[in-house]
Amino acid sequence: MATTDTKNYKLNHSMPRIRIKDPKESVKFYEFLGMSLLKKLEFPDAKFDLYFLGYDGPKARSHGNTVFDREGLIELTHNYGTENDPEYTVNNGNKEPHRGFGHTCISVDNIQAACKRIEDAGYKFQKKLTDGRMKHIAFALDPDGYWVEIIGQKPVDQTADVKETDPQNHTMIRVKDIEKSLKFYQDICGMSLVRTIENKDAGFNLYFLGYTGGRTLDSESEIPHLEGLLELTWNYGTEKDENFKYHNGNDQPQGFGHICITVDNVEEACKRFEDLQCNWKKRLTDGRMKNVAFLLDPDGYWVEVVQNERFAGKENF
Template sequence: MSTDLKSYKFNHSMIRVKDPKESVKFYEFLGMKMINKIEQPEAKFDLYFMGYDSPQALSFGNHFTDREGLIELTHNYGTENDPNYKVATGNSDPGRGFGHTCISVDNLQAACQRLEDAGYKFQKKLSDGRMRHIAFVLDPDGYWVEIIGLNPLEKTEGITTTDVGTYRMNHTMIRVKDIEKTLKFYQEIMGMTLMRTSENPANKFNLYFLGYPGGKGVPGEAADGGSVTADREGLLELTWNYGTEKDESFKYHNGNDEPQGFGHICVSVDDLDAACKRFEDLKVNWKKRLTDGRMKNVAFILDPDNYWIEVVQNESLKESSHGKL
């Protein structure tokens, strides 16, 4: 029994939504399609897996477990009719932790204008503040979706067209307390590779972008000698605010304690049993082992900040992985 970390994929990020019709409509407007839907009427919730699936998409036609960069929308029945229900988006206390998802687009100005023309609200427009190369649009629940250019070095001002078929679901951002501990966890335990680091000492925070080396979309070189990761899917952005690791009482919100919002990230693996055996040998903190509860086909690990990481079988690798036994 063995598992190959190079075959792992950062499959999806889960967020809870109030009204699935409005949320699906929004993410479809971003160019995504519903790749899979899982209905659980006995448990009174449904899951909607949204992702890019045009012929130009990196995972075009793949099984939903054999992809990177999906967004899982979780709908608990009845929330759409509850005037008091709202999610914690992760960007204000007491639910501060998860930050945003991010899409990369062909023509940045045209993509943002299209969203504005459709009536969607922005947390930050391109013209706001000093950073004129990123924007944040708000989904129907108020979650932040960052918008960046597929090629940050390309000048797209003045272009009025945009092709949603070329878009990528680039990354998911979470805030972390102790960057050294967290980087070690995601690299040594989860098998990710550090793709890019952005240090911002003037504002006292750093950003770290990790992903699986087998992921499609190869980082290029930026003008400053750094790497460009905008054409990738399935990256994890860790945001570290200086000094948080020195405060024993400080902690981020994992999205699953009240108030709820963000739920988890998910990694698909070549051999679920072998992967979980390796995690067990490495003495990870479990939220749910494969053998716990009724669902024997998913496990949940806790990262150093108690964010949940779901582990599932990549169904496209199932036969080949079983051949290793």
């Protein structure tokens, strides 16, 4: 009898579907950060293409795996013609009144060397290492203005750089009610809470979740080396405001699309979600694509559910 086990789930693309203007420029940027273009899916009838990028060096955690048997990928969505439209822009999720998605994050061996390399290449920063009080993180801007956080794995006295083994560490989204969000991602999606950072003076907390295979982390020093974490940012008091809501990225103006989890048996997983009375954007039986489904989290963010190709023995597309 077919079953499903959340210990087999993965956070496949965690800055997943972000809409981009020019795929040449966006792919070039993420390859400059050390990622590889792992797969391109073309949908000419629907007039869009998908680009899946991730770290794929010989020492990368997911090296050699198929696209939907990986964690920490970035999926870029290009709608045909946007590159030739001077008026086309995306919502990066960080500007009022359309805040929601915050950033993706990569961890690097030497943050100073990595940031210098990015700056020398002419890419812009939302925050340099020298800006503000937090001197240990930086935020680069991709060609569409999405924020990419840069964090360090090791002491800065080592000579290192962004490379093919650096993980795509996490994606941040803002949530209104942290209790509801934690319940959804832990109880429904099967993630584990691996770290909590309280910022009481600033009025917000950060919660990092991921799939650890049921394993408890030995220490927080493991976290920068993990792939595909989800960071929830909760600003105190938002849960008490009936009218407060975050922008899910799929309503206008669009930008961020969804995160994605891969499961061991997509039919059984969706049956489980149905039994748990989850909210759906798209069931497996809806529309033309019968191999993907989309849940809605408590804030209305889309969570794609697809088959892990390793368990199916064949590729999804």
